[in-house]
Amino acid sequence: MNLSVKISSVTFKNPVTVASGTFGHAEKYHNLEEVKKLGAIVPKTVTLYPQVGNPPVRIWETPCGMINAIGIENPGIDAFIQTKLPNFKKIGVPLIVSILGHTPEQFVEIVEKLNTQEDVAALELNLSCPNLKHKTLVAQDPQATQELVRKVKAVSKFPVIAKLSPNVTDISEIAMAAEAGGADAVSLINTLSAMAIDTKTRKSRIGNFTGGLSGPAIRPVAVAMVHKVYSSVKIPIIGMGGIANANDALEFIIAGATMVATGTINFVNPRASLEVLEGIVSYMKEQKITDIHQLIGSLQK
Amino acid sequence: MNLSVKISSVTFKNPVTVASGTFGHAEKYHNLEEVKKLGAIVPKTVTLYPQVGNPPVRIWETPCGMINAIGIENPGIDAFIQTKLPNFKKIGVPLIVSILGHTPEQFVEIVEKLNTQEDVAALELNLSCPNLKHKTLVAQDPQATQELVRKVKAVSKFPVIAKLSPNVTDISEIAMAAEAGGADAVSLINTLSAMAIDTKTRKSRIGNFTGGLSGPAIRPVAVAMVHKVYSSVKIPIIGMGGIANANDALEFIIAGATMVATGTINFVNPRASLEVLEGIVSYMKEQKITDIHQLIGSLQK
Amino acid sequence: MDQIQNIYRVVSNEKLCPQFWRLCFDAPELVKKVQPGQFVHIRTSEGLEPFFRRPFSVYRAQRYVEIFYEPKGPGTRLLASKQKGDPLDVLGPLGTPFTLPPAEITQVVMIAGGIGVAPMLILSDILKKKKYDLVLIYGGRSRGHVYPMKEFKDNGVKVHIATDDGSVGVKGRVSVLFDKVKFNSSNTFIYTCGPNPMMKAVQEFALKNQIKGQVACEEIMACALGACLGCSIETKNGYKTVCYDGPAFDIGEVIFHK
């Protein structure tokens, strides 16, 4: 049975990974033997300078999901390279580093620092960053997306994955822009803009006022977007958004995802990504499918 | 205690209504004494000509929500006026008629037919209709929205409410366009584009291939959009999207909604709209709020 | 108008055979009103999971309302966890019932697959009073799926059983039993309920032999009140809702795809 997939020239032994920001840096609790089985790991987004993150409360439970506004708390790229990267490398699983610059120049600077490293499989650009020309995010503007991806591709020695936001009128337009900019893959979806209110105090439940919705609640939205993007671009898709089990992950693969990531569900079931992997294997056995590529995008109209 | 609210010159005795498509025409089961307590009722969208709707399967259960692709099955405006309207009028609750034209001309034609009627409180324009100039929906294009609203306003003798889609980059932009076109109110949100896949058959669960997500799953998205629109326009907002109880409804009101509608939850709890109304009253008593207007948009930063 | 949503008390809830359970709840008004082929729509969870209510045919309505069900997913599993005295949030009675056989009919053949047997017991409770020859052709997967048909036999129903593995009755689909019964286009009436492929086969048989009858359909339901138009199926007369226009339809009316 072939489970291995490729993004650009990089091979992943299977299509299952974890969504940025849901896997964490906390080595203390990892069951390494288990983590080693994953196709790739994606640590929390790193910025050029350290960020302390947003004021509490940072998370709120919602029906079949959660709102988060962590504020990309991270130690900055230098500390990441020095203290986090060696541990991640030790795991021995291809590492996709998620990065965010507050300007295109910051993106380039981060990439140049990462270029000095080996053992990075790919870069994921978190495009939910301010778009300096408009009051939107880069991920909400096809032109800004294309330009940013192009600038990063011009310097990066690693394949580049553009992570797309669902808060757009037409996500395939953004995906095509990323492709035109030279992206080797797209990943989607990031969280949906969301809010919850404490009716007693009449304040937002979230310290940062608004946040992003994730979890099984948003899965049907994510599946539709993956399918829409699959119909519009040729580059591979990393699908995510509410995956809770293998069947959910298979929906994404059938809709067009080459790889799939578990995100929020990791908090509820730390073994979720492994269970997804095991479940995909059983499904393929049952359905007598010998190569995962037979499944990718195999949705019938 | 004052619960009454106004849209344009029309007064509603309280802010609670039902979302189009979730209340139905099925008089057989209505407990009229209960329905009479609502602030308004909104029947399923009516089109110019009868529509048979989409092929089955039309609905699918998702985590804390559902996907639907009914396809606006309805008898057309003439039959609606002849056979449905008299029954709705009998209830004695202000009636907001939801309409959809496949062209601006169809909208105008429907409005002209409704203009012959009395006892309609307002029209709600379902803008999830094709935008002939682009491959988007009207509700996804500010210009198309503004023009359509203007055309309808030019002929309608009733106040006009524009119903907005959440499948946009910036919903406040569309709301402002509706306001500029002369809309007397906006209602939001309609369903989020969504999909679910049967992994056994590798087909969509939905006869129409894609559908729209509704229910508590999407509430945090709807609350954020209502708040965003409240910050951008002066006209009243009818808030909906996943309301399941009074506390949820209060989130919308505090975020900026003048009226609130229960939708999908009516299918699970047919008394939901009444319970929302009762719960708002208890909350106002508890919090010693004497006028619902003290609550509307009272969210603190 | 009467209220259609009520909270009733569970009177009993027990496994009748490896596959099937029966739940009884105390609902005197419902007992009075319900007709064969109608159903109830039950909120299995107090919360949002599963989100929809779940529809169940009324199996019997004598002292209590009884439903007969198969625990297979989240909703029916929650139902199986209900205990005597628990509250049960029920909408009903819902839907269009079976029409009774026209005057010329003397023999009624009920053809049920699996859990599709549920509406047949209440039907036989009514029909036995009218002195028909009652026959039940029942198809199940295996022994565990076949509930000892005592109540039917007590109603004077002649029971024929087929199982996929032959562990009870004859081996095969219900259609292998068709020649055990003398169908007669002038005086036989068929009621059928079960998986769509089975109902399709019964429909073809009935149409070919010009036998009148009714089918009871199933479809995923949200409101079950005819409000959402979500449970529509294709019929010769256009899309019809199973919850409001059905579940019972004339045997020739429904267009079965699967």
Add this chain to the structure above:
Amino acid sequence: MDQIQNIYRVVSNEKLCPQFWRLCFDAPELVKKVQPGQFVHIRTSEGLEPFFRRPFSVYRAQRYVEIFYEPKGPGTRLLASKQKGDPLDVLGPLGTPFTLPPAEITQVVMIAGGIGVAPMLILSDILKKKKYDLVLIYGGRSRGHVYPMKEFKDNGVKVHIATDDGSVGVKGRVSVLFDKVKFNSSNTFIYTCGPNPMMKAVQEFALKNQIKGQVACEEIMACALGACLGCSIETKNGYKTVCYDGPAFDIGEVIFHK
């Protein structure tokens, strides 16, 4: 590495007083590893509602792991429905435990509000072996909220109680009891856990009187593994996660807002 996620069996689950319940589960490895102030993260539902796990301090770890809880929302109510023999999906032991008192300490004063008493019993189980003077100042809303403090008394803890309505002990907040105890900056150590306003008051008292101590904080949690950075609170040293850097912090470190 040991596994931190395990399925254990519920040994008992009972109401101890009108407000509080105790659940015991059989987890020998956990009993061995857990330290006072650490917690477990329990999946209360097999499904997605409630969605998050729920964190509970370990109340005692002798033969079984015990948690002490108040059913108040969906998660804790589901917990209260667990029965002997039911499986329990548990992550643990988690978090940074209480540090033990420094060498010069002879008196330990535990100040707990409501359910905040939970981590104090396991703490006293450890501290009693070291011959401290142990004092518990406990504040609760009313009689129903005060669990008869037998276990603490058995551990030689001197117990002082205050309730909001005076139905047990003295009337008022825990602070009304501060003068019942001789706090001494050179040999007293405070542990406190409870509502933030109470911990804030205790913090002010401790800082003013230069008494060392520790607080155990609470915050909404998703992962409880330090992965999501969702449970951060403000401290003098920046944002810290309650689940990983805490729950136990030095008494002066946390910045309480509410």
